[in-house]
Amino acid sequence: MSRPAPAGPRTAPRVASLPFPVRARDPADVPYLIEALLFLLPFAAYGLWRRANPSAEPSTILLVLAACGVVLMLGGAIWYGLSRSMDHSRDYVPVQLERSDIPPSEAQPRR
Secondary structure (H helix, E strand, C coil), X not given: CCCCCCCCCCECCCCCCCCCCCEXXXXXXXXXXHHHHHHHHHHHHHHXXXXXXXXXXXXXXXXXXXXXXXXXXXXXXXXXXXXXXXXXXXXXXXXXXXXXXXXXXXXXXXX
8 A cells, every 4th residue: 555645835755965955946936036037137147258258347438328317317216206106085996896897996086
């Protein structure tokens, strides 16, 4: 009579060279890996550039363009946040499910 598999985290069969169980990869973990790689990509590119050109410094025009890009990014984020904000005299009313219809959320005047 065989025993049923124990309930718990999925683990791959134990490999003789590893003293610990290897957890099977969950497909839901992949987007986080992609986000982390996309975040680290500019730092890796800069590191490769510095390694390939150890005595070279970034040009002044490159630094000015990078500073302009940062200013434009921050300005756009502030503009977007201010354009999407609600009036201070209104309260947010969350969506309430009515039968099978989902009406949009709304802002109502304060009482």
